[in-house]
Amino acid sequence: MNKYKKLYMEIWNERPHVCAVCGEPIPSPVVHNFSHIYTKGAHPALKMVKANIQLWCSSVTRKEGRGCHELWSVQPHKFWIRAKQHGWEKPSVSEILELETEEV
Numbered sequence: 001m002n003k004y005k006k007l008y009m010e011i012w013n014e015r016p017h018v019c020a021v022c023g024e025p026i027p028s029p030v031v032h033n034f035s036h037i038y039t040k041g042a043h044p045a046l047k048m049v050k051a052n053i054q055l056w057c058s059s060v061t062r063k064e065g066r067g068c069h070e071l072w073s074v075q076p077h078k079f080w081i082r083a084k085q086h087g088w089e090k091p092s093v094s095e096i097l098e099l100e101t102e103e104v
């Protein structure tokens with residue numbers, strides 16, 4: 001099991017199985033359902049930080065429409081309409097680092 005898969009399984013076991021953005025149920029821990037808020041490329045220091053990774057619905061598991069994960073990368077304006085409807089806000093890097101410290 002690679003290091004991401006191990007981290008993803010820990011997250012799966014610790015959190016409710018719903019999309020952190022819209023609340024859509026997530027039936028199984030498919031890799032597409034784990035989203036880095038800050039990308040590995042732009043923020044390599046956050047790539048293994050759990051607070052930077054959220055369970056998001058994806059088109060792979062969603063019954064209808066595009067998942068939050070795809071909207072985020074392909075149609076960000078639609079993502080933000082949905083996020084605002086559900087009250088999801090993007091945490092800042094410092095908020096993520098604070099959350100991570102609390103978890104330890």
Ligand SMILES: [Zn+2]
Pocket residue numbers: 019020021022023024056057058067068069
């Ligand atoms: Zn969603």
